[in-house]
Amino acid sequence: MQRTINLHSPVALVGSIFFAVFATGSAEASGGKSAVAEAKVHAATPCPLLTGYGAVGDGAVRVATFNAFLNRPGEGDLLRELAGRDSPQVQAVSEIIQRVRPDILLLNEVDRDREGKAAELLQKNYLSVAQRHQQAIEYPYRYFASANTGVDSALDLDGDGRLGEPEDAYGYGAFPGQYGMLLLSRYPIETTGIRTFQNFLWKDMPGALIPVDYYPPEAQKQLRLSSKSHWDIPVNVDGEILHILAAHPTPPVFDGPEDRNGRRNHDEIRFWADYVRGENYFYDDQGRDGALEMGARFVILGDYNADPYDGDTRNNAIWQLLKHPDIAQDRPPGSDGARRDAESAGYVNVGHRGNPAYDTGDFNPKGSGNLRLDYVLPSKHGITPRCASVFWPAEGQEGWDLVGEGYPVISSDHHLVWMDLDIDSLPRE
Numbered sequence: 001m002q003r004t005i006n007l008h009s010p011v012a013l014v015g016s017i018f019f020a021v022f023a024t025g026s027a028e029a030s031g032g033k034s035a036v037a038e039a040k041v042h043a044a045t046p047c048p049l050l051t052g053y054g055a056v057g058d059g060a061v062r063v064a065t066f067n068a069f070l071n072r073p074g075e076g077d078l079l080r081e082l083a084g085r086d087s088p089q090v091q092a093v094s095e096i097i098q099r100v101r102p103d104i105l106l107l108n109e110v111d112r113d114r115e116g117k118a119a120e121l122l123q124k125n126y127l128s129v130a131q132r133h134q135q136a137i138e139y140p141y142r143y144f145a146s147a148n149t150g151v152d153s154a155l156d157l158d159g160d161g162r163l164g165e166p167e168d169a170y171g172y173g174a175f176p177g178q179y180g181m182l183l184l185s186r187y188p189i190e191t192t193g194i195r196t197f198q199n200f201l202w203k204d205m206p207g208a209l210i211p212v213d214y215y216p217p218e219a220q221k222q223l224r225l226s227s228k229s230h231w232d233i234p235v236n237v238d239g240e241i242l243h244i245l246a247a248h249p250t251p252p253v254f255d256g257p258e259d260r261n262g263r264r265n266h267d268e269i270r271f272w273a274d275y276v277r278g279e280n281y282f283y284d285d286q287g288r289d290g291a292l293e294m295g296a297r298f299v300i301l302g303d304y305n306a307d308p309y310d311g312d313t314r315n316n317a318i319w320q321l322l323k324h325p326d327i328a329q330d331r332p333p334g335s336d337g338a339r340r341d342a343e344s345a346g347y348v349n350v351g352h353r354g355n356p357a358y359d360t361g362d363f364n365p366k367g368s369g370n371l372r373l374d375y376v377l378p379s380k381h382g383i384t385p386r387c388a389s390v391f392w393p394a395e396g397q398e399g400w401d402l403v404g405e406g407y408p409v410i411s412s413d414h415h416l417v418w419m420d421l422d423i424d425s426l427p428r429e
């Protein structure tokens with residue numbers, strides 16, 4: 001239906017290169033006719049002419065994050081859908097991945113079944129299958145683990161007198177693993193070094209923003225910080241370790257004046273800020289204490305449900321990362337498609353303070369409007385960021401049929417964000 005544009009090589013190749021340059025270049029020239037001015041923030045370095053999709057070259061590692069909308073209403077629904085090869089939405093998601101060709105990719109909102117079979121089926125029936133005229137892509141390494149979503153707390157967390165609802169789980173969800181996370185990698189994962197923080201208690205973060213007048217004392221003792229999980233996954237890139245720090249903090253909305261979700265979103269983001277700073281309060285699900293080793297190389301990935309300027313976060317929560325002294329991020333990835341989508345959709349987008357070229361989520365213009373929610377944030381240490389972009393083609397550009405106006409959803413309501421990184425050697429102790 002929507003998937004009608006079929007460009008063949010070499011036209012497709014030229015189109016891809018043109019788009020990569022065009023998208024990042026126009027993000028740099030922000031504003032235009034848009035009502036938003038954010039002149040002080042520069043766009044990410046545009047990709048060099050011959051570094052279009054799938055042509056990283058020169059040993060750079062392409063790292064990406066994508067909230068892929070692979071969540072379904074019922075337990076087992078996604079598995080049934082992935083058992084075939086003909087879901088138009090999963091095909092569109094897979095084509096985007098095949099076009100961008102990340103080496104390391106975090107997917108948010110993938111329902112995790114108890115055996116983690118969805119990851120196998122996604123690889124076998126979609127990513128290993130060439131979508132339209134793209135090349136198949138293989139991820140020999142992956143990490144897919146449990147999340148707090150849908151895990152019942154046995155408490156009435158939303159205080160409505162009913163137990164066992166999605167709102168009463170440790171993370172909002174209708175069944176365990178709904179809206180889970182999946183890491184895919186072409187480089188080996190150092191499995192013995194993986195740390196997860198699914199069970200870390202919110203109260204154990206010093207100065208936690210738990211709304212103490214809202215939650216009864218027994219709930220405060222039991223609440224977990226992470227709405228899904230927080231993962232520290234060491235990936236071995238040709239002998240150099242890159243820590244992938246993955247999370248998906250709760251949206252700061254769907255709450256009341258106590259702002260319980262806004263407070264949790266803030267602290268879920270704070271978790272990484274403190275972790276890379278070397279604070280000492282952490283303990284993981286594997287029984288080890290402590291923060292990230294000082295001087296380690298890392299990239300923070302995921303949908304953080306927090307725009308730097310707009311939306312409903314508490315105390316502009318994402319600035320805990322965007323202004324962090326150990327994180328290299330002053331040039332956001334952008335796209336021409338995001339800028340033009342905000343212009344054509346209008347409504348609340350017109351009043352947004354953030355540069356629309358940096359938005360990654362395409363939402364109801366009469367609701368939240370488009371927001372920048374998805375992040376690839378590398379450490380200053382041991383990494384040189386090269387170029388970056390958001391897969392959001394504008395109308396008329398190649399690939400627009402994979403994203404469209406945003407509603408109805410063709411691939412996802414979020415867009416894939418990617419960045420090419422040079423891995424620099426670290427001094428050996």
Ligand SMILES: [Ca+2]
Pocket residue numbers: 155156157158159160161162163164165167168
């Ligand atoms: Ca309830």
Ligand SMILES: [Ca+2]
Pocket residue numbers: 252253254255256259260261262312
């Ligand atoms: Ca709120």
Ligand SMILES: [Ca+2]
Pocket residue numbers: 310342349352354355356359369370371372
């Ligand atoms: Ca916006």
Ligand SMILES: [Ca+2]
Pocket residue numbers: 341345362363405406407
């Ligand atoms: Ca839209």
